[in-house]
Structures are given as C-alpha cells and as structure tokens.
Amino acid sequence: MSEDEPHRPDPRARGLWMVAAALTWGAIGAVPGALLLLAGDGGPAILAIGLVLGIAAGAAFGHALWARRAWVLGATALELRHGVIVRRSAWIPYYRIQQIDVERGPIERMAGLAQLVVRTAAATTDGTIYGLAPVDAAFIRQRLLDLAGVDDAV
Amino acid sequence: MTPSEPPPLPPPAMSPLWPRLPPPPPRPPTVPIDQAQRTSIRTLTLELIGLAGLGTSLIISVLAGVGSDVLQLWLALAAVAFRIASWRFRTYTVTDGELVLDEGILQKRHRVVPFSRIQQVELRQQLIARVLGLTVVQVETAGDASSTAVVLRFLEVDKAEALRDHLLVQQRRARGGADLAPAVGPGGAWRAPAPPAMPLLHLEPAQLLGAGATSGTVVGAGVVIGVGAAIGVVATAASEGTPPLLAFAQWSGLTGALVGITTAIVSVSTLVRSWEFTLVAVGDDLHVGFGLLDRRQHTIPRHRLQHVTVVDNPLRRALGIARVHLHSGATPGARDGQSSRIEIPVIRMAHLNELLTRAMADERWAIPVLAPRPTSARRRAVVRRTIPCATLAAIGAVLWWPLGAALLPVALLGIPWGLLAHARAGWSVDGPILAFSSGALVHHTELIPRERVQSSRTTASVFQRRAHLRSLHIDLAGGRQHRLHVASGLMDLDAGDAHHAAVAVGGAPR
Numbered sequence: 001m002s003e004d005e006p007h008r009p010d011p012r013a014r015g016l017w018m019v020a021a022a023l024t025w026g027a028i029g030a031v032p033g034a035l036l037l038l039a040g041d042g043g044p045a046i047l048a049i050g051l052v053l054g055i056a057a058g059a060a061f062g063h064a065l066w067a068r069r070a071w072v073l074g075a076t077a078l079e080l081r082h083g084v085i086v087r088r089s090a091w092i093p094y095y096r097i098q099q100i101d102v103e104r105g106p107i108e109r110m111a112g113l114a115q116l117v118v119r120t121a122a123a124t125t126d127g128t129i130y131g132l133a134p135v136d137a138a139f140i141r142q143r144l145l146d147l148a149g150v151d152d153a154v
Numbered sequence: 155m156t157p158s159e160p161p162p163l164p165p166p167a168m169s170p171l172w173p174r175l176p177p178p179p180p181r182p183p184t185v186p187i188d189q190a191q192r193t194s195i196r197t198l199t200l201e202l203i204g205l206a207g208l209g210t211s212l213i214i215s216v217l218a219g220v221g222s223d224v225l226q227l228w229l230a231l232a233a234v235a236f237r238i239a240s241w242r243f244r245t246y247t248v249t250d251g252e253l254v255l256d257e258g259i260l261q262k263r264h265r266v267v268p269f270s271r272i273q274q275v276e277l278r279q280q281l282i283a284r285v286l287g288l289t290v291v292q293v294e295t296a297g298d299a300s301s302t303a304v305v306l307r308f309l310e311v312d313k314a315e316a317l318r319d320h321l322l323v324q325q326r327r328a329r330g331g332a333d334l335a336p337a338v339g340p341g342g343a344w345r346a347p348a349p350p351a352m353p354l355l356h357l358e359p360a361q362l363l364g365a366g367a368t369s370g371t372v373v374g375a376g377v378v379i380g381v382g383a384a385i386g387v388v389a390t391a392a393s394e395g396t397p398p399l400l401a402f403a404q405w406s407g408l409t410g411a412l413v414g415i416t417t418a419i420v421s422v423s424t425l426v427r428s429w430e431f432t433l434v435a436v437g438d439d440l441h442v443g444f445g446l447l448d449r450r451q452h453t454i455p456r457h458r459l460q461h462v463t464v465v466d467n468p469l470r471r472a473l474g475i476a477r478v479h480l481h482s483g484a485t486p487g488a489r490d491g492q493s494s495r496i497e498i499p500v501i502r503m504a505h506l507n508e509l510l511t512r513a514m515a516d517e518r519w520a521i522p523v524l525a526p527r528p529t530s531a532r533r534r535a536v537v538r539r540t541i542p543c544a545t546l547a548a549i550g551a552v553l554w555w556p557l558g559a560a561l562l563p564v565a566l567l568g569i570p571w572g573l574l575a576h577a578r579a580g581w582s583v584d585g586p587i588l589a590f591s592s593g594a595l596v597h598h599t600e601l602i603p604r605e606r607v608q609s610s611r612t613t614a615s616v617f618q619r620r621a622h623l624r625s626l627h628i629d630l631a632g633g634r635q636h637r638l639h640v641a642s643g644l645m646d647l648d649a650g651d652a653h654h655a656a657v658a659v660g661g662a663p664r
Contacts, residue, residue, distance in 0.1 A: 074661055075661075075663075076661055076662060076663040077657075077660055077661035079661070083613070085615070085616055086614065086616075087613065087614045088611060088612070088613045088614075089611065089612045089613075089653070089656065090609060090610070090660070091611070091656055091657060091660030091661045092608075092609040092660065093608075093609065093660060093661065093662070096608050096609060120608040120629065121608055121631035121632070122629035122630055122631050122632060123632065124627075125608055125609040125629045126609075126611055127609070
C-alpha cells in the first residue's frame with residue numbers, strides 16, 4: 001500500500017452498498033404504487049415502474065457512494081474524502097490520533113468487511129474509513145500507530 | 155529530585171488594565187502524598203441539618219395529631235446513615251503521578267486520574283458551603299462523557315486551594331516542565347511552590363452593571379418592547395381616534411417602565427453572578443474568581459486553553475466593549491454546562507489584544523487581519539436567509555389573509571440580513587492564531603491557536619459546488635454535547651482556498 005495515493009474501499013463494499021441502497025430506494029419507489037393498489041385504483045404497473053426506478057437509482061447511488069469514498073495516507077495526516085451530494089474531506093494529523101478502533105457489524109462480517117475508526121480528542125473529528133478488507137484494516141491500524149508517535153496530543 | 159525554585163516571571167510591562175488589584179493568593183498548606191484523605195468532616199454538618207429538619211417535621215406532625223409514619227422515619231434515618239457511611243468510605247489520595255479516588259461501601263469504586271490528563275481544576279462554593287467554609291473541587295479531564303470529572307464534595311477552602319495548586323503544578327511537570335519541580339516540605343510532603351501572581355483584570359460593580367445593561371437579553375427585549383409599543387401607538391390612534399401624539403405619550407411611559415425593569419433585572423443578576431470578577435495569571439495558570447452567593451474559582455492551565463470567542467452586539471459595538479469566552483478542552487458536565495468555559499463578562503475592545511497577550515504570556519495572541527469571503531458567497535448568504543424568511547411570510551400571509559398581507563415585507567428581511575452577515579464574515583489561517591468571524595447583528599470572533607487544532611474538514615454541498623465554494627471546519631478537543639464549542643470554521647469560502655487552508659491546518663507536521 002503506497003503513500004500519498006487515494007485508496008478506494010474494498011470492491012466487496014461496492015456490492016454491499018449497492019444492494020443496501022437499492023433495497024432502500026426500491027422500497028421508497030414502491031410507495032406510490034402500493035398506495036394506489038390499496039386505494040383499489042389500479043396501480044400494478046406504477047408499482048413495478050416505481051420499484052424498478054428505485055432499485056436502479058439506488059444501485060447507482062450505492063456505486064457513487066463507493067466511488068466517492070477515498071482515503072490517503074499522506075506524509076503528515078490521514079485524509080478522508082466521501083459524500084455524493086455533500087462532498088466532505090477531512091484531514092487528521094497523525095500525531096493527534098488518540099485511539100483506533102476496528103469495528104465489524106453482523107452484515108459487515110457476512111460481507112467480509114470492516115471499518116476503521118480513528119479518534120482524536122475532538123468528538124467532531126470525521127475519522128471513519130468504511131468498507132475495508134479486515135487485512136487492510138489491520139495493516140492501516142498498524143501503519144497509523146507507527147505514524148502516531150507517543151505524545152498525549154491534547 | 156533536587157529542590158529548585160521556578161525562575162521568576164518577568165514583571166508585567168504595563169500597569170494592570172484596571173486600577174484595583176485583587177488580593178494575592180494565600181500561601182497554601184501542604185498536600186499529603188500517598189495518604190488517603192477523607193473529604194471534610196464538616197460535610198456531615200449538612201446531614202445534621204437534614205436530621206434537624208426531619209426531627210422538626212416529626213415533632214410538628216405529632217403535635218398536629220397527624221401521627222407519624224414509622225417506616226418513613228426509619229427509611230430517612232437509614233438514608234442519612236448510608237450517606238454518613240459513604241462519606242466514611244470515600245477517600246482521595248494524591249500519589250506521585252496520579253489522583254486516586256476510592257469510594258463505595260459494598261461495591262468499591264477505584265478511579266485513577268493521571269496528572270497529565272488533567273484539563274482544568276475548579277473550586278465551587280455554593281451558599282451553604284460558604285457558610286461552612288467548604289468548597290467543591292472538580293477535576294476535569296479530556297473526554298466525551300460527563301463522567302470524566304472527579305468531584306470532591308466538600309473540602310476546607312485552604313485544603314482545596316492547596317490541592318488545586320498541587321494538581322496543576324504536577325500536571326505541568328507530567329507534561330515535561332522540569333523547571334517546575336516542587337520543593338520538598340517538612341515531613342517529606344510536596345509543597346507546591348507559589349508562583350508570582352499577575353493580576354490581569356478586575357471588574358468593578360459599575361462595569362458589571364454596564365455589562366448587564368448592554369447584554370443581548372436587554373437589547374433584544376428592548377427591540378421587542380419597542381416594536382410592540384409602536385404597534386400599540388398605531389392601533390390606539392386608529393381605533394379610538396386619539397391624537398397620535400397623545401397615544402405616543404401614553405405608550406412611551408409603559409415602554410420605558412418595561413425596558414427599565416428588564417434592564418434592572420438583568421444588570422443586577424449579572425452583578426450577583428459576576429461579583430468581584432478577577433482574572434489573575436499565577437505562573438502558567440489562569441485563575442478566575444467571581445460570584446456573590448455562589449463563589450466560583452476556575453483555573454485553566456494556559457496550555458490547555460483551546461480557543462477564545464469574542465462576542466458583541468450592536469449596542470456593545472457602539473460602546474466599544476465585548477464579552478470574551480475562554481474554552482478549555484474539558485467536557486461540560488451534566489450538572490454544570492459552564493464548567494469548560496470561562497466567561498469574561500465585559501472588556502474594552504481596545505484592551506482585548508493586550509489582555510490576550512498578557513493572559514497567554516505570548517506575543518502572538520492578537521486578532522489577526524481577516525480576509526473577506528469571495529463575492530460569490532454574498533448571493534448565497536442572501537438566498538440562504540431569504541428562503542426561510544419568505545416561507546414564514548408566505549405561511550403567515552395565507553393563514554391570516556387578508557390581514558396577513560402585512561407580513562409579506564418580512565420576506566425581504568433576508569436581504570439586509572444576508573448582506574450584513576456577508577460583510578461581517580472573515581477569516582485568517584495564515585498566522586499562529588486562526589480566526590473566524592461571523593454573525594449579522596451579534597458578532598462572534600473565534601480565535602484558535604494553530605497548535606490546538608485536532609483535525610480539519612471541508613464540505614461542499616451541491617449548491618456550493620455550483621458557486622465553486624466550500625465550508626471549512628476546524629475540530630477542537632472536547633465532547634460532542636456542546637458541538638458548537640468544539641468545532642469552528644466558516645461557510646462559503648473559495649473552494650481552492652478552503653482546501654489549501656484545511657491541508658495547511660490539518661495536515662501540517664508538528
């Protein structure tokens with residue numbers, strides 16, 4: 001893993017996020033058709049169209065989420081970028097790192113993914129790297145610990 | 155460890171900013187090391203007062219023939235016994251490197267606070283404690299939870315001050331201030347050396363009354379009352395056919411009385427809250443004392459100060475005064491939202507840079523020259539404020555049509571509001587002190603030492619991207635509860651400038 005070069009999340013994360021977003025958006029897209037059906041005013045066609053459009057838009061959004069998320073192990077700071085509608089970037093100096101957590105929820109475990117949470121003394125720091133392969137998460141954690149140094153950093 | 159005296163600080167270059175000096179802090183008694191200490195036995199006086207109250211209510215109920223609930227009596231006695239036992243089992247110990255708190259009768263609790271983690275030490279005296287000569291000692295550490303504070307309730311005042319001084323000296327030593335090695339006192343106890351005290355600020359009652367009279371509450375209430383009176387004048391003149399001059403005379407008396415009462419209440423409460431406000435630099439710590447009924451003494455080590463906020467309003471700007479907040483990294487506790495913030499109720503703007511320089515013992519502390527935002531931010535400033543104003547006006551107009559049509563001009567308020575806010579917004583990230591200013595009527599200026607920045611962020615919404623703008627955010631140490639106090643920055647900067655600033659501030663080597 002080289003320095004100063006943007007890294008994407010694991011390809012498996014792309015699939016997971018596309019499925020998750022497609023399910024959510026598909027459910028939202030199905031709402032108008034379902035309401036029409038309940039009202040007894042026809043609507044199977046509208047339900048189907050809404051479902052398909054929602055799933056397609058969700059899949060596209062899930063892909064965009066993946067494509068927009070990147071992290072860079074810079075010379076002095078960890079840089080994170082993400083966001084489709086609101087683009088966010090964050091810079092966390094290595095010497096400010098207080099704590100590094102690797103978290104794996106049940107779905108992430110099933111998908112073979114992990115997230116790495118970098119914490120500083122500020123609660124507002126935006127320091128979560130989503131969608132990492134567990135091996136990469138462990139590697140980055142060690143790299144960050146090496147870079148973080150030994151100061152108390154407050 | 156060889157005992158050595160700390161090098162004396164150079165004398166202040168100028169006379170104090172305000173003529174009257176606060177009394178010098180008394181020489182503290184020694185703090186016993188490695189000996190478990192209980193909180194003051196006088197704490198139990200409070201239990202005795204509670205018992206006396208219980209007895210009185212018992213006698214009254216017997217005399218009144220109501221009879222007494224025996225179970226209730228036993229429960230109350232058991233509660234008092236439990237609290238006395240809790241006091242007996244609660245001890246604190248100052249060791250070589252930590253403050254240790256032990257408590258609990260059955261379930262023991264053992265807390266260790268390393269000196270290096272201490273953010274702030276506060277002494278707090280409520281009225282009843284002042285009568286008994288006691289004070290609460292609250293030791294704050296950095297972190298997100300309200301459980302991060304160690305509270306010792308109650309200590310004798312002299313012991314508490316000695317403990318505070320000791321903790322602060324040890325905290326600096328733990329961070330590598332080797333020149334601050336404490337002297338060894340009699341009996342092998344550490345004695346905190348008393349560093350020279352430099353008085354910085356003392357507020358007279360008249361100044362505090364002035365601070366209250368010019369506070370945002372008074373100005374806001376004045377505007378509301380004035381608008382209400384204007385409507386009253388028009389309505390009276392229109393409905394009853396009273397001559398406008400007479401209507402004006404009738405209403406102005408009422409208005410004057412209301413404004414006067416508001417001003418008096420706020421001024422007196424400011425006076426009581428901030429009575430005898432003193433700011434003293436003792437060695438490397440800032441001590442602030444204030445309060446008439448509840449007397450408080452806050453202490454922030456200089457190097458724990460995270461940022462400074464200067465707040466004013468139109469009236470204060472006209473008078474050239476402002477309010478200043480000093481923030482440490484400690485998380486405001488659940489009980490007391492003020493504990494991580496020291497408020498200087500009033501200061502002359504002309505004295506501000508000098509006060510900051512002297513309080514921080516650092517020549518770099520001054521408000522830097524602020525750069526304006528790009529002109530493309532002006533349109534967004536106006537649009538962002540016009541939309542909610544127009545929505546409100548439209549809703550009001552529809553609800554109360556046709557009278558509601560009078561509300562339609564409210565939609566235009568967003569224009570001057572946005573223009574004022576844009577004209578005021580400014581930033582500087584080039585120097586050692588980062589600065590951001592914002593606000594249309596109430597102006598805020600945030601000052602952040604560059605070395606206190608924890609991380610930096612930029613965000614760009616769809617609309618901001620269209621105008622090639624970005625927002626810059628600076629994260630500072632502290633909890634999330636008071637989010638506004640731990641993140642600072644400015645909206646709608648030029649995208650390239652914001653990016654470079656974020657990289658320069660958040661990505662710079664130590």
